[in-house]
Amino acid sequence: MILDVYEAVTSRRAVRGFTDRPVPREVLERVLSAAAWAPSGSNLQPWHAYVLTGEPLVELKKRAGERVAACGAWDEREYEMYPSALQSPYHERRSAFGKERYSALGITRDDWEARQRAASDNWQCFGAPAALFCYIDRDLGRPQWADVGMY
Template sequence: MSDLILEDSPGHEQTMTVDEAVTARRSIRAFLPRPVPLDTVRGVLERAARAPSGGNLQPWRIHVVTDAPLSKLKALMAVRAREVPQEAPVDYEIYPTPLPEPYKARRTACGEAMYALLDIARTDRERRWNRLRENFQLFGAPLGLFCCVDRCMGAPQWADLGMYLQTVMLLLKARGLDSCAQEAWALYPRTMAAFLRLPDDQMLFCGMAVGWADPDAPVNRLVTERAPLEAFVRFHTGDADDS
C-alpha cells in the first residue's frame, strides 16, 4: 500500500497511507488560530504539482495569503459580504440551475446536517446568512489558498485544477493539517481579482482554508455520506449481466 511521507523535521519521518489520508480528509469549518508553517505549505504545493494535467499544461495558479495580508482580506470581506450576497455577473455558476436529482437531495442533506450541528433552524435566515459569511473569514483559518486559472482554459483544464487541489488536501492531511475547499469565493470575482491583483486574462476558481481543526467545534463533527458504488459505477466486463 502506498505511503505519503510526512516530513516533520530532518531525520524524522512519519507515514500515512494514501487510503488513510483519503479517509481522514474532511471539509473543516472551524479552525484554531495556531499558525501554519509556511515551509510546510510550500513543500505541499511543490509536491502537489506532480498531479496529472492534460498535455502537462499545469494550469493552476496559486496565491497563498496569511499574516497581515490575510487580516486585511478578512476585514475587507467582512464588509463586502454584508453589502451584497454576491457580485454580478459571476465568472461561473457554482451549481446548475435548476439542480436536478439526485444532486439536489445530496446538497440539501449536506446543508441540513451542517445546520443541525450548529443548532440553526431552517427558518432562522439571519443566522444562516451569518454562517454563510463565515466562508469569507476562512472559518477562522490562519492561511488561505486561492486557485486561479487563465480565462482561455476550458473544462479539461478545470478538471486538472481539481486533481491538483485534491492532491494538496491529501498532502496537507498527511502532515496533520486540515482544509476546506471553498467555491464560495467565486461569488466575489471582482473583489478578489483586485485583492490578488489578477491580470484581466486570469480568474479566480476557488479558495481553500488551511489550518488546524478546532476539536471542540460541533460543525467539525460533520461527516457527509457518499453514494454506494452501484449508484455511480457500471462495470463493462465479459459477464453478460454487466455489459
C-alpha cells in the same frame, strides 16, 4: 510517517473551523510542492496558487467582512456553481448536507439571518491562519478546471 493512499482518501474531511495557530512557511511550501505532482493534460499545469497569511490575510478578511456587512448586491457570477435544476440524487445530497451543517450550528431552516451569518464564515476563511487561492487563466477550458481540481 507513511500513509497509504486508501487511508488518506477515506480519512479526508472538510474543516470549517480552525485555530489561529500560524502555519509554518515550510508546511505551506511542502503542501504546494506535493500538489504540483497532480496530473494535468499535456502537462499544462494550468494552476496559479496564491497564499495569504499574516497582515495580507487579515486585510482580506476585513474587506470581505465589510462587504458582507454592507448587505450590498453580490457580484454577478461568472460561472454557476450548481445547475439551476439540480437533479436527483444530487439535490438530495446537497439538501442533506445543508440540514446537517446548519443543525450542527443550531440554526433552523427558516432562520435566514443566521444562515447568512454562517455562510459569511466562508469569507473569513473559517478562521484559518492561512488561505490558499487557486486560479486558472480565463482562456483555458473545463479540462483544465479539472486539472486545477486535482491540484
